[in-house]
Amino acid sequence: MLTLGIDIGSATSKVAVMRGGTVVLATALRRAGIGSDGPGAVLRDALRLAGCQMEDIAAVAATGYGRNMMEEADYRISELSCHGRGAHFLAPETRTLIDVGGQDAKVIRLDGRGRIMEFMMNDKCAAGTGRFLEVMAQVLGCGIQEFSGLAEGQEAAPISSTCAVFAETEVISRLAAGTPRGSIAAGINLSIAKRVGGLAMRMGVVPAVMMSGGVAQNASLVDMLGRELGADILVAKECQFCGALGAALLAWEKTRASGRKEP
Amino acid sequence: MNATSEQKAPRPAPEIPLSKQMANQQSADLIRAAKQAKARGEKIAWASAVFPQEIPEALGMVVLYPESFSAGVAARKKAGPFLEEAEGTLGYSQDICSYIRINFAFGALHDKEGFEEFEFPMPDCLLLCNNSCGQVMKWFENLSEQLDIPIFFFDAVYNYDEDGIPDYRMRYLTDQLKQLMIDLEAFTGKKLDQERFLDVQKRSQINRELFQQVVEKSLYKPSPATGFDLYNYISVMITCRGKSSTTQIMTQLRDEMEARHQAGTSSFRGEERHRTYWSGIACWPYLSHNMRTMKRSGMNIVASGYVRSWMLEYEPGDLASMARAYAVSVAANISVPEYAQRSADMIREYGCDNMICHNNRSCKISAYNLDCGRHLILEQTGVPCVSFDGDQSDYRVYSEAQFETRIQGLEEILEGKEESGHVE
Structure with a gap:
C-alpha cells in the first residue's frame, strides 16, 4: 500500500x-x-x-x-x-523532539511508540523560529544555508533581544561597530538556542533528544542547544x-x- | 413548485434563552439607573471587578464596572478604535492591560461623534479593590487624577502562603470595611442603614448559592451547557450580585440548565467527548472561534476557576467573614500552590480529562499562575494540557491557526490515551 x-x-x-x-x-x-x-x-x-x-x-x-x-x-x-511519528520512524529511541519550523518552535514528549504525551509551543511572535533566522540572515547579507557555516566555531557576540524587530536593530549596530559577521551569526544562534532551550526545560527534557525542521540543519545552533540542555541532540539527515x-x-x-x- | 436553495427562507436566528434576555435587560436597567441618578444629582461610582459591593448597594449608590464594559466592547469586536486611541493619541503602552487601554480611550472618546452607542456614564468616585489585579491600582489612580475624583480603596493584601490569614491582617481587612462605610456615607451624604446592609449581604449569599448551583449543573455528564455560556453570565455576578434581579436570573438559568439535562439536550452543539478545565479569563474577541474549534474536537468546558471568582462565601452579619471572602476568593490574590490546588480539585470534581490555559497577555498574574502552577496541577491530575497566547480584549494578540493546532494536538493526545486505555 x-x-x-x-x-x-x-x-x-x-x-x-x-x-x-x-x-x-x-x-x-x-x-x-x-x-x-x-x-x-x-x-x-x-x-x-x-x-x-x-x-x-x-x-x-x-x-x-x-x-x-x-x-x-x-x-x-x-x-x-x-x-512525533516521523521522529520515532527515524530514531525510535527519541523521547523529546524539538522542532523549529518557519513560524513556530515546539517541544514534544513522545512515548515508546512515537505518540505525543505532552507538548509546548512558542507564543505568537516569531522569536526563536526559522522566520527569525531568515530575517537575521538577510541583515547579515547571506542566505539561510550560508548562515550556519558563518557561525561555525565563532565566539558568540551577545544578542540580547529575541524579538525579530529589535534584534535586527541590534545586529545592525553590531555590524556598524565592526563586530565580525561570524560572531554575530553565532550570537543569533545562541539567542535562539536559549529561547528554545527554555521552552524545552519548562516541559522537562527526557533523552534521547532529536531536533527536526529546517533549522536542525544549522549545526552551530544544534551544538549550542545541546549545551543549553546538557544533552546530545540527534539530527537525522531527513530532519526536514x-x-x-x-x-x-x-x-x-x-x-x-x-x-x-x-x- | 419545489423551493430551490435560493428560495428558501433564511434560518431563524437562534432563540435567546429567557435568562439571557433577563440579563440583557438587567444590564440596560443598570445604565438607565446610572443616568437617572446622575440627573438627580446623586453620585455614581465605577468599581473594580470584585469590590465589596454590599456597602454601596446598601447605600443605594449606582455602581458601574468598567472591566465588564471593556469585555463587552471586545466581545462585540469593537475594541479597535479604543485600542488605537489609547496607544496612539493617549500614548499608553501595548503592554498594559487591554481593559485599561479601552477604558482610558473611552474616557477620551465617550462624548465624540461616532461613539454614541457606548453608553457608560462617567463616575463621581472610584471604588477600588486590588484582589483581582495589581495594575488596577495604577489605572484608578490615573483616572482619579484625570477626572479629579476620589478613590475609596479596599486593600485585600495578596495571600503569599496557604496557612490562612493571620489575626493582625484580619483586623486590617475588617477595619477597612468599617472605614469604607464611614467614608462612603460622608461622600454620598447618605446614612448606611444596617438592616438594609444585612439584607444586601443575605441577598448576595442567596445569589452566590444560586450561581454555584448553576455552575454545578456542569457536573452532569454530558454537561447541559458550554462553559462559554457561563462566561456570558459572569457580568450579572460582577455588576449586580447584591440585587434581587440577579436572584431571578440565576433561578431561571439554573432551571433552564436542569430542564436541558432532563431533556437530554445541551447548549454545547457537539458531542461532549472530552471535558475541559479552562484556566484564565475568556479570550473575548475570539470566543466563537474558540468554541467552534473546540466543538470540532468534542471538547466542552465544564469547569473554570475564573467563573468561581465571584462565589464570595461568607456569613451575613459577620463583617470579618465578608472581609476574608474578598481577600481569598479570587485566584489572582492567592499563592501559586493554592491556585494549583483549587484547579486540581475542580479538574477531579468535574471529571475533566484535559486543561486549556489562556496565556492572557493583559493579565500578568494569571500568566504567572499558569506558568508556575501548571506542573503542580499536572502532577496531581495527570491530565494533558495546552496553553495558547491570547488577550482578553486585544484582538491582535491571537492566532487562529496556532489555536487550532494546539487543540488538534490535544485531541490527538487524548485519542492516544484512549487507544492505550489510559483514560479513566
Missing part, C-alpha cells in the same frame, strides 16, 4: 511517499509554503521521484499550517502528531521531512485500521 504525507508549512512544502509504512520511496521539498504553488509542485515532484501516479496512492495525510487547504487529503493531522514522513505513516496506520481497500 502506498501512502503519501504532505507537510505544508509557512516557508516550505514537503512530501514523503511510503510503501507499507516502512519503505520511503521518495521525499521532495520546495521552498514555498502555504498560499503558494509550492504544495502542488512538490506533490508532482514526489510522485515523479516515486514513479507513481496520484491514483496509485491509497491515502493522503496532510499536516502543517496548510493542512486544511489540501483538498486531496484523506486525513488532516496536526504537525505535532506527525513530527519528519512531518511528511509521520503523515505518510499515520495515513498508512489509519487506512489499515479502517480496512479501506487499496487502489
Whole structure:
C-alpha cells in the first residue's frame, strides 16, 4: 500500500511517499509554503521521484499550517502528531523532539511508540523560529544555508533581544561597530538556542533528544542547544521531512485500521 | 413548485434563552439607573471587578464596572478604535492591560461623534479593590487624577502562603470595611442603614448559592451547557450580585440548565467527548472561534476557576467573614500552590480529562499562575494540557491557526490515551 504525507508549512512544502509504512520511496521539498504553488509542485515532484501516479496512492495525510487547504487529503493531522511519528520512524529511541519550523518552535514528549504525551509551543511572535533566522540572515547579507557555516566555531557576540524587530536593530549596530559577521551569526544562534532551550526545560527534557525542521540543519545552533540542555541532540539527515514522513505513516496506520481497500 | 436553495427562507436566528434576555435587560436597567441618578444629582461610582459591593448597594449608590464594559466592547469586536486611541493619541503602552487601554480611550472618546452607542456614564468616585489585579491600582489612580475624583480603596493584601490569614491582617481587612462605610456615607451624604446592609449581604449569599448551583449543573455528564455560556453570565455576578434581579436570573438559568439535562439536550452543539478545565479569563474577541474549534474536537468546558471568582462565601452579619471572602476568593490574590490546588480539585470534581490555559497577555498574574502552577496541577491530575497566547480584549494578540493546532494536538493526545486505555 502506498501512502503519501504532505507537510505544508509557512516557508516550505514537503512530501514523503511510503510503501507499507516502512519503505520511503521518495521525499521532495520546495521552498514555498502555504498560499503558494509550492504544495502542488512538490506533490508532482514526489510522485515523479516515486514513479507513481496520484491514483496509485491509497491515502493522503496532510499536516502543517496548510493542512486544511489540501483538498486531496484523506486525513488532516496536526504537525505535532506527525513530527512525533516521523521522529520515532527515524530514531525510535527519541523521547523529546524539538522542532523549529518557519513560524513556530515546539517541544514534544513522545512515548515508546512515537505518540505525543505532552507538548509546548512558542507564543505568537516569531522569536526563536526559522522566520527569525531568515530575517537575521538577510541583515547579515547571506542566505539561510550560508548562515550556519558563518557561525561555525565563532565566539558568540551577545544578542540580547529575541524579538525579530529589535534584534535586527541590534545586529545592525553590531555590524556598524565592526563586530565580525561570524560572531554575530553565532550570537543569533545562541539567542535562539536559549529561547528554545527554555521552552524545552519548562516541559522537562527526557533523552534521547532529536531536533527536526529546517533549522536542525544549522549545526552551530544544534551544538549550542545541546549545551543549553546538557544533552546530545540527534539530527537525522531527513530532519526536514519528519512531518511528511509521520503523515505518510499515520495515513498508512489509519487506512489499515479502517480496512479501506487499496487502489 | 419545489423551493430551490435560493428560495428558501433564511434560518431563524437562534432563540435567546429567557435568562439571557433577563440579563440583557438587567444590564440596560443598570445604565438607565446610572443616568437617572446622575440627573438627580446623586453620585455614581465605577468599581473594580470584585469590590465589596454590599456597602454601596446598601447605600443605594449606582455602581458601574468598567472591566465588564471593556469585555463587552471586545466581545462585540469593537475594541479597535479604543485600542488605537489609547496607544496612539493617549500614548499608553501595548503592554498594559487591554481593559485599561479601552477604558482610558473611552474616557477620551465617550462624548465624540461616532461613539454614541457606548453608553457608560462617567463616575463621581472610584471604588477600588486590588484582589483581582495589581495594575488596577495604577489605572484608578490615573483616572482619579484625570477626572479629579476620589478613590475609596479596599486593600485585600495578596495571600503569599496557604496557612490562612493571620489575626493582625484580619483586623486590617475588617477595619477597612468599617472605614469604607464611614467614608462612603460622608461622600454620598447618605446614612448606611444596617438592616438594609444585612439584607444586601443575605441577598448576595442567596445569589452566590444560586450561581454555584448553576455552575454545578456542569457536573452532569454530558454537561447541559458550554462553559462559554457561563462566561456570558459572569457580568450579572460582577455588576449586580447584591440585587434581587440577579436572584431571578440565576433561578431561571439554573432551571433552564436542569430542564436541558432532563431533556437530554445541551447548549454545547457537539458531542461532549472530552471535558475541559479552562484556566484564565475568556479570550473575548475570539470566543466563537474558540468554541467552534473546540466543538470540532468534542471538547466542552465544564469547569473554570475564573467563573468561581465571584462565589464570595461568607456569613451575613459577620463583617470579618465578608472581609476574608474578598481577600481569598479570587485566584489572582492567592499563592501559586493554592491556585494549583483549587484547579486540581475542580479538574477531579468535574471529571475533566484535559486543561486549556489562556496565556492572557493583559493579565500578568494569571500568566504567572499558569506558568508556575501548571506542573503542580499536572502532577496531581495527570491530565494533558495546552496553553495558547491570547488577550482578553486585544484582538491582535491571537492566532487562529496556532489555536487550532494546539487543540488538534490535544485531541490527538487524548485519542492516544484512549487507544492505550489510559483514560479513566
